[in-house]
Amino acid sequence: MIPFLDLKAQYASLKNEIDAAVLGVLASAQYVLGPEVAQFEEEFAAYCDAKHAVAVNTGTSALHLSLLAAGVGPGDEVITVPFTFVATVSAICYAGAVPVFVDVEPVTLTMDPAKLEAAITPRTKAIMPVHLYGQMADMDAIMATAGRHGIPVIEDACQAHGAEYKGRRAGSIGVSGCFSFYPGKNLGACGEGGIVVTNNDAHAKTMRMLRDWGQERRYHHVLKGFNYRMDGIQGAILRVKLRYLDVWTAARRTHAMRYSSLLSNLDTVETPVEVAYRRHVYHVYAVRCRDRDALHRALEAEGIQSGLHYPVPVHLQKAHEDLGYRPGDFPVSEAAARTVLSLPIYPEMTARQVEQVVAAMEHDAYVS
Known part of the structure; x- marks a missing residue:
């Protein structure tokens, strides 16, 4: 796993x-x-x-x-x-x-x-x-x-x-x-x-x-x-x-670059973009997927954990319905909530594990 x-x-x-x-x-x-x-x-x-x-x-x-x-x-x-x-x-x-x-920007989601x-x-x-x-x-x-x-x-x-x-x-x-x-x-x-x-x-x-x-x-x-x-x-x-944070950040960035390189030819997935003047520390490596839920299930079947950050934007959460917002008010956020999937990323991860995650994403169970 x-x-x-x-x-x-x-x-x-x-x-x-x-x-x-x-x-x-x-x-x-x-x-x-x-x-x-x-x-x-x-x-x-x-x-x-x-x-x-x-x-x-x-x-x-x-x-x-x-x-x-x-x-x-x-x-x-x-x-x-x-x-x-x-x-x-x-x-x-x-x-x-x-x-x-x-609403957030379509590319950075900020x-x-x-x-x-x-x-x-x-x-x-x-x-x-x-x-x-x-x-x-x-x-x-x-x-x-x-x-x-x-x-x-x-x-x-x-x-x-x-x-x-x-x-x-x-x-x-x-x-x-x-x-x-x-x-x-x-x-x-x-x-x-x-x-x-x-x-x-x-x-x-x-x-x-x-x-x-x-x-x-x-x-x-x-x-x-x-x-x-x-x-x-x-x-x-x-x-x-x-004392180890900068070393860990470098490892996260290395893993993120490897993900992006290996996933570049997979047309079902959009990888995150690091803006030229912003140093991304990849707390989460979130891809955008045409069928996020199918990919989530496919990875789970392969023994690979992934995360949803975040499947429901705050303006559509029941706890905050008193604010009066409705579906469609923030289309970029709502589209992101439907399509983002966070792949495993942590400093102790190995290059081989990154390759295994990508291989699972290319598996026929998802792309067919």
Whole structure:
């Protein structure tokens, strides 16, 4: 069997370092926040070319706190995309704001800047592009539109650790950038975790208080905050893994290039496009298929796991039907939801496994 990802293999490759890091936290009894989390914040901020990093318990919490720090509240509108994981929209709802959608570009499946201007109203308080699958949105165009209206941009970089746009790291362009360390991410914790990076001193200070019950100092609660703190063990593990992130990214990119080369003659599949000035980190290698479900079943029959990211866009999810959107409102997102299939990709994957996946895709069970 070829798994969609192999977390056991990653742990095995770092077992001694991770075990030592965890035991160090247990011995210190610094289980919540603490020095390991503080050091990870410094190291991850430097990795992203940002001044501050605020570690939290999930990527969703990172998005939520970024919105609150930007002054988003009840009745405000936040523009984002419908083709994303639901957490992007949930965070907007947590802030009491209203999600407003714009469609994605057909090639990159990231926010279409040409649709952005028409969505802005006097109630728009933030724009939240999603760096989908590991490739950044067109940030220059988005920032230009946002700048004309004085609207902050918050990057949902939860799938884009180390991605770049014209040489700038994901998370460093908007007022803040939000990352998830869910185990399957390019940089994954052994559990849950998230972080916000920002160059804004005031936002960083606010988010540090909000993640820890709104405390300015112990038992002095300035804001109505949350319990969004990162565990010390996760901070220690992430410090170990961060040292390998660039090597892992290089491996992902190598696998992606091999997929694209081998699949170039298969006319039933459209491979992802890496825009020339955007460094794709391939959190997901998503192809477009004429009959996605048939390919999904064919791969499963061959013992190959694949994923659907995402089969139902957020505007058509039952949980968000109150927003009033209907089928046909965002045709590019809806077409993507019908056709995308994520192939196995992870650093520990071998070239032979990539070849086996492609061979299965060429099998008569699918193409005939």
